Amino acid sequence: MDVKVNIRRYDPDAGAPASFWQEFSLAVPETATVLDALIQIREEMDGTLSLRCSCRSAICGSCAMRVNGHAVLACKTRASESLNSEGVVTVEPAGNMPVVKDLVVDFDTFWDKIRAVEPYLQPQGPEPEGEYIASNESMLHLSSVTACIMCGACVSDCTVLEVDPTFLGPAALAKAYRFTADPRDGDAAGVSQRRLEQLSLPSGMWDCTRCNECVQVCPKGVAPMDRIMALREQAISLGLGDNNGARHAEAFTESVAHSGRLDELRLPVKTVGMFNLPALFSFLPVGLRAMTHGKLPPLVHKSVENVQSVRRLFSKVSQPPK
C-alpha cells in the first residue's frame, strides 16, 4: 500500500528553528499502523526523524501524537484508515506541550500536574487492625480510571489548556478522581474533603468546558471529562458550593426544576452571587447590547405547561434510593 506521510517537523538546533512540513512517500503493508510507517521512515528514509515509542501495543503510552488533527496513539491507529482522498496522512506532535524535536514533546508540565493532585492514597481515619477493605464494586468502578496509561492524548487536545496553561487538565483531574472515589482515601467514610476543596480552586475542576475532546481521544476509555463531572457532583454534595461553577450547576438545576426551562436572565446573576456587585456590573455592557438588539431573555420567565409534573419529578428523583 502506497502512503504519503506528511509530518510537522521541528529541529531546535537548526539555524532558525521553526516548524515545517515534510512529506514522505513510501510503501507499507496493508496492516501497518501509523507508528510502523514512522519507524520505517526513520530507518529507511531519514534517520533524523525523532519520535517516542516503545511497546507498539497501546500499553506504554509513549507514542501519543496528532494524526489528522486529533491525538491518538500512533501504534493503535491504522495507516490505511487514516488516509485522505489523496492518500496522505498528517502527523504532528501532541498539542499543549512544548515540542522538543519533531514528534517528541516535553512532558514536564504533564507530570507537574499529576504530582499536584498528590496521586497516592491518603487515609485519614483511624488505622484498621487488618488491611483496608474496599468493596469489589468500588474497585470495579475505579478500573476505568486506573486504565489511564498517561499518554497525554487528553492533554494534547484539551480546549482549555489551549488558552490557559494553568488549568490542571483532564489527565490530572481524572487521576484525582481515582483517589476521591477510592473508599480507602480520606476520612473513615472515604470522603476526601481536603482534596475536593483543593480541586475546587481556580484552575481546577470548574474550569473544564465539558467539550468532550478528552473523552473522544482517550485511547483507553478513561473518559476524563466524565470523571471531572463526577468530581463536581462530589464537591456539590459535600457542600463545597462557594464558587461560580457550583453555584452555576445549582442555579441551573433549580431553574429547570422550578419552571421546566432555563431562566437565562437569572442564571448568570445567581452564578456570580446576588451581591457580587463588581461581577454584576461587568454584565451590564453585554446586557445592554442584548437589550438594544432585542435579544434580552424575557424579564418574566414563564413556566412550561403542566409544570407541577416537572416539580414532582424533581422531588421524586432527588429522594435517596430506598
Place this chain on the structure above:
Amino acid sequence: MKYAYFPGCVSQGGAPELHTATKLICQKLGIEIQEISGWTCCGAGVMQEKNQLFSDTLNARTFAKAEQAGLPILTICSTCQGVMGQANLRMKRDPEYLAQINSYLAEEGLEYKGTAEPKHLLWILIEDYGLDNLLAQVTRPLSGLRVAPFYGCYIVRPTEALDIEEHPERQTSLETLIEKVGATLVDFAGKTRCCGFPILTINEKNSVAMVAKHTAEVKELGADAMVTPCPLCHLNLDGYQPKASKQLNRSINLPILHLPQLIGLALGFSHQEMGLQKHIIDTKPLQLKIGAGS
C-alpha cells in the same frame, strides 16, 4: 415531512432569531414542525453535574411525548442534540435504568419506549430532505460569500451518541451545506473546538479567549461570516466578540450566522426576516455582499 419540534431554551431566550428563522425556512421548504407541548430543558450538560437522573428523566419525558405524537424529533441546537443523544444512549443501553425512569413518568401517564431518535435540522436537511431538493429551492445562491463552519462540541463528540459510525457524512455536514447554498467554504481546524460558552460565567477570561482565537483565525483567512448550528456558540461568538476584540486589542467584526439564517438567506428571505438585525456584530457588510436588503 413532519417533525416534533424541540426549540430548546436558548431559542426562547437569548437567541429568539433562531426560532423565527427556523419556522420560516421550514415553512418554505415544506417541512412541517409541531412544537412538543410542555417540552423541558435538555439539561445542557450542566444538570448532570448536580443530578443526571433528573436530566435524563426530563429528556425521557420529552421523548415520550414525541412518541405519543408519532413524530421524529427535530432539534436546532448542537448542545440539545448531543445531550439528548447521550441521555438516549444511557437509557437504551440499560433497560433497568429506563424502567426506573419510566416509573417516575408513569404518574403523568407517560412511558418512553426507547424509539426516539432526535435529529438536528443540519442532519435532517441532508439525510431526510435531500440536498437536491434543497438546491431546487435556492433562489439566491450565496456566491462570493466566504463562510467558515463552527459545529459546537456536542454535535461532533462523543461520536457514539451521534450515530457517526452509521452516518460518517455528519462529520462534514456543515461544510456540505455551506457549499450547497453557493457560498465558499473557509475551512479551519478550530471548527470542531469549543466556543467557551459553558465556562462564560465561571472563567470569563478563558471563555472569551476561545472566542478570540476562533473568530480572529477565520477572519484572517478572509471569511465574511461564520455559521453555527449551536445557539450557545452563537451567544458567545457573537455576544462576546466585542470583549474578545478588547482582549486581542484589535477589531474582529466577524458576523456569526445561525444555520437556518444561512439557509434562509439562500432561500431568498431578507435579512430582516432572518433576524440579522438582532445580532451584536454588525451583519451589514455581509448583507451588501449577497444583496439581502429588507
